[in-house]
Every structure is written in C-alpha cells, then in structure tokens.
Amino acid sequence: MVAHPRAAARAHRLRPLNQPKPIRVEADESGEPQAVVLGRECLAVAAVQDHWRIDDEWWRERPVSRLYYLLLLEDGQVVTVYQDLIGLRWARQAY
Amino acid sequence: MRIACLNIPRFAVEVERQRRNDVATRLILIGDGTVFDCSLGAEASGAKPGMRMSEAIGLCHRAVVLPPDMPHYQRRFEEVLDFLEDYSPAVEASDPSILRLRSGRGLGIAFLSLDGLSLEPEPFADGLIASLHRRFGFMAAVGIAGGKFTARVAAQTTRPGLAKAVPSGGEAAFLAPIDVALLPCSGDTLRRLGLFGLRTIGELASLPLAAVQAQFGPEGRRIWELAQGIDREPLRPLRREESIREHLAFYAPLISRQALVTAGRGLLSRLLGQPAMNGRAARRMALQVLLSDGRCWERAIVFREATADQEQMLCVLRSAVETAPLTAPIEELAIELSGFAQEMGKQEGFFSGNGRQRRQVAESIRQLKARYGRSPVLQIVEVEPWSRIPERRHALIDYDP
Numbered sequence: 001m002v003a004h005p006r007a008a009a010r011a012h013r014l015r016p017l018n019q020p021k022p023i024r025v026e027a028d029e030s031g032e033p034q035a036v037v038l039g040r041e042c043l044a045v046a047a048v049q050d051h052w053r054i055d056d057e058w059w060r061e062r063p064v065s066r067l068y069y070l071l072l073l074e075d076g077q078v079v080t081v082y083q084d085l086i087g088l089r090w091a092r093q094a095y
Numbered sequence: 096m097r098i099a100c101l102n103i104p105r106f107a108v109e110v111e112r113q114r115r116n117d118v119a120t121r122l123i124l125i126g127d128g129t130v131f132d133c134s135l136g137a138e139a140s141g142a143k144p145g146m147r148m149s150e151a152i153g154l155c156h157r158a159v160v161l162p163p164d165m166p167h168y169q170r171r172f173e174e175v176l177d178f179l180e181d182y183s184p185a186v187e188a189s190d191p192s193i194l195r196l197r198s199g200r201g202l203g204i205a206f207l208s209l210d211g212l213s214l215e216p217e218p219f220a221d222g223l224i225a226s227l228h229r230r231f232g233f234m235a236a237v238g239i240a241g242g243k244f245t246a247r248v249a250a251q252t253t254r255p256g257l258a259k260a261v262p263s264g265g266e267a268a269f270l271a272p273i274d275v276a277l278l279p280c281s282g283d284t285l286r287r288l289g290l291f292g293l294r295t296i297g298e299l300a301s302l303p304l305a306a307v308q309a310q311f312g313p314e315g316r317r318i319w320e321l322a323q324g325i326d327r328e329p330l331r332p333l334r335r336e337e338s339i340r341e342h343l344a345f346y347a348p349l350i351s352r353q354a355l356v357t358a359g360r361g362l363l364s365r366l367l368g369q370p371a372m373n374g375r376a377a378r379r380m381a382l383q384v385l386l387s388d389g390r391c392w393e394r395a396i397v398f399r400e401a402t403a404d405q406e407q408m409l410c411v412l413r414s415a416v417e418t419a420p421l422t423a424p425i426e427e428l429a430i431e432l433s434g435f436a437q438e439m440g441k442q443e444g445f446f447s448g449n450g451r452q453r454r455q456v457a458e459s460i461r462q463l464k465a466r467y468g469r470s471p472v473l474q475i476v477e478v479e480p481w482s483r484i485p486e487r488r489h490a491l492i493d494y495d496p
Contacts, residue, residue, distance in 0.1 A: 018485045095485055
C-alpha cells in the first residue's frame with residue numbers, strides 16, 4: 001500500500017509550441033517594416049505580401065493586440081513577423 | 096477521556112474575507128436560495144443560516160451576497176484538520192456529511208482527543224488557538240470536556256480566542272443554563288420542547304427520564320442523557336483514504352472544453368503510470384477545475400466497475416466536462432483517483448491490430464525513462480486549434496504510454 005502523502009503534487013506544464021521569438025525590425029514612419037535582422041544579416045524587405053491584425057483576449061489583464069506582416073525579403077525568404085501594439089515590440093512567428 | 100472541541104465561528108465568511116480583500120469590511124451573506132453562512136454584522140441585523148436569502152437580504156440590504164464555494168471551504172477546512180493532526184493523533188471533523196448540508200452550522204468544528212498528551216488542557220488549548228491564528232489567520236474558541244457534546248457547547252459559547260475547560264463531573268452544572276437549541280435534535284423536537292416550556296438544558300435534565308422518553312422516544316433519551324452530562328459517543332478519528340493526484344497548471348487560462356479534455360488525457364496518463372496503480376484499478380475519480388475568478392468546480396465520479404483503462408476514464412471525464420458550468424477561463428485541472436481494487440483481466444481480441452508495435456514503442460520509452468528519469472519523448476497535442484493566437488494552438492506534453 002502506498003500512503004497518501006497529503007502534499008500537493010508537482011504541476012506538469014503543457015509546453016506551448018510556436019512561441020514568438022523577439023526580432024529586430026526597422027520600420028518607416030507609417031510603421032511598415034523596411035528591413036529585418038536575421039542572425040547577423042540585415043535583409044531589406046522586398047515586398048509586404050500581406051498584413052493582418054488580431055485583437056483578442058481583451059477581457060484579460062494582458063490583452064493581445066498584434067499586427068502581422070508576411071514579408072518577402074531581398075534574398076527570397078518569406079517570413080512572418082508581428083508588432084505587439086501594446087508593448088511595441090517586434091517578434092517572428094509562423095502563423 | 097478528555098476531548099477538545101475547536102470551533103472557528105463563521106468559517107465560510109472568514110475564508111471569503113481572506114480570499115477577497117474587497118469584502119474584508121463588508122456585511123456578508125453566503126448562499127444561493129437559502130443562507131449558508133453570514134457575518135456577525137449580518138447576524139446582528141437578523142439574518143441567520145438556513146433563512147431564505149430573499150428574507151435575509153430584506154433584513155440586511157447592504158450586505159454583499161456571495162455564492163457558496165463548497166470545494167474551497169472544504170479544502171481550507173482540510174488544511175486546518177491536517178494542522179490539528181500535528182497536535183493530536185485522533186482528530187474528528189464535526190460531521191463528515193456537513194458539506195452536503197445546506198447550512199453553515201458545523202463547518203469549522205473539529206474534535207481532538209487529549210488522551211496521552213503530557214500538557215495540561217488549558218495551556219494546550221491556548222497554544223492551539225495561537226498557532227492556528229498565526230498559521231491560518233482564523234480565530235478559534237476551544238472547549239474541553241469529558242464528552243464531545245459538552246466540549247462543543249463550551250467551544251460555541253466561548254468568545255473566539257479563548258478556551259473553556261469543563262471539569263470532570265461538572266458537565267451537567269455547566270450545561271444547565273444553556274439554551275436547548277444547542278442540543279443535537281430535530282427541529283420538531285426543539286419545537287415541542289418549546290411548547291412544553293423547556294428553555295434550558297437544566298430544565299430538561301430535571302425531568303425524569305421515563306417522561307422524556309415517553310414524549311420524545313429514543314431521541315428524547317439521548318438528549319436527556321446529554322443534559323445529564325452523559326455522552327458515550329466515541330471520537331471517530333479521520334480515515335485517510337489512499338489516493339493519487341496529479342494537477343496541471345495552464346500557461347494561459349483555457350477557454351475551451353476540448354483543451355480541458357486534452358489536458359485530462361495527459362493527467363490520466365501520468366496517474367495510470369504511477370507505481371500505486373501497478374496492477375490495480377481505481378473505483379473513483381475526482382475532477383477539480385480552478386477558474387481564473389478564484390472559483391472552483393469539482394465533480395466526483397464513481398465508475399460502475401474499477402478500471403485502469405485510460406480511454407474509459409477519458410470518456411467519463413469528457414462527458415463531465417461537457418456539462419460542467421465553467422463560468423470563467425480555466426487555470427488549473429486536477430484529477431484524483433481513489434478506491435483502489437485489483438484489476439480484472441480482460442480478454443483482448445485475437446487480431447489486435449498494431450498492438451505489438453505499440454508495445455515495442457512503449458517498452459522503448461519505459462527504458463529511456465528509467466535511464467534519464469523522465470520520458471524524453473514528447474507528444475504534440477491540440478490545445479485550441481482554432482485560436483487566432485498561434486502559440487495557443489498546439490502544445491507539447493510528456494509522452495507516457
């Protein structure tokens with residue numbers, strides 16, 4: 001028989017996937033990205049292929065408000081980045 | 096035998112005051128249809144436990160009305176009982192079924208056996224009151240007597256923070272001026288005692304036993320004996336049932352039931368992998384969901400037959416979660432299995448698909464787990480696949496076949 005320890009068990013967390021990674025982005029006055037720093041390289045944005053905004057969880061203490069951009073870079077890579085409209089920080093995240 | 100009774104008056108109100116700063120200085124009524132518990136101020140306005148809530152609000156219109164959170168009160172009371180077990184080897188909660196009753200009476204009352212303790216009862220009681228206050232912030236009263244009833248009356252008639260010891264043989268004299276309403280009898284008996292003009296326990300004690308028994312039957316005999324200070328009811332120490340428990344805290348509060356079921360699958364997998372479950376099956380499963388507004392939803396499930404089958408448990412869990420009144424995002428899920436029995440053998444199908452391959456994978460993972468201490472294999476699970484926030488859609492959980 002195993003006695004009940006009567007102690008709180010260790011909480012096992014779900015580990016979230018696809019967490020946003022902070023990234024350096026240079027934007028113009030309108031806020032549109034002009035260049036993205038990937039590793040040691042600063043790559044110019046060749047085209048903004050799409051952009052969209054999400055506003056969610058506005059009822060919580062830390063609501064989510066992000067402006068996503070799908071960018072075609074000068075070397076042909078396509079990356080998705082977003083600007084957090086509350087903290088004004090940039091992050092890279094597959095959508 | 097000397098027994099101490101610890102009474103924390105208005106336990107539910109005190110618990111709510113500790114939990115919510117915004118009601119710390121307000122008049123409080125707890126209940127839904129009827130009043131479960133009320134603060135001292137509300138009681139002074141005429142409200143009392145058991146009264147209809149509409150009537151209580153009419154008497155005390157400035158009071159804050161809170162819905163009863165029984166699982167939370169029960170948890171806090173269990174913490175107190177655990178603490179009391181450090182003071183005495185035999186501790187009894189006032190009434191194990193009290194949480195099923197819709198009345199605040201009895202919640203917050205516990206009995207301790209003082210037999211074999213080297214300390215004198217009064218210093219013991221003073222130390223207990225002080226330690227309880229330091230640890231939990233509850234101010235209790237303690238009554239000490241030769242029986243449970245007298246000890247309880249002593250605790251209920253003494254101001255919080257004080258102890259009252261009734262000397263051996265002095266029970267009847269102590270109880271004599273006490274109101275008959277404190278006797279453990281039915282409402283009908285109380286009403287009839289009033290009709291006979293019996294207001295105090297002493298007045299009841301002065302009657303011959305035969306007359307009381309003729310009027311009130313076996314209940315009459317019992318309350319007459321109690322009034323005489325004769326209390327043969329033994330102390331029934333708590334029985335700790337063997338159980339295993341796992342809980343999962345969410346990195347962001349969940350708003351979907353599907354995600355809750357997914358989390359439940361992970362927890363069941365962990366529970367069924369524990370050594371305590373080796374070759375055994377569980378008869379009962381308790382679910383506990385903590386919501387972001389501080390409330391808690393609990394559900395106890397009894398299986399038709401003891402089971403160790405994850406899919407069977409998950410099926411029951413799913414149906415419970417689908418009907419659960421979850422009024423706020425979910426912060427934590429806990430599952431407890433208990434009522435262990437030997438697992439019954441089940442005949443597998445002759446052509447059982449890819450069972451062999453699965454067993455090989457499971458065995459490999461078991462070996463890796465033995466080597467590294469935890470399963471190095473993770474499983475991707477859908478959490479909120481429809482979420483607009485990408486990191487909410489999927490998560491990794493330990494793969495534990």
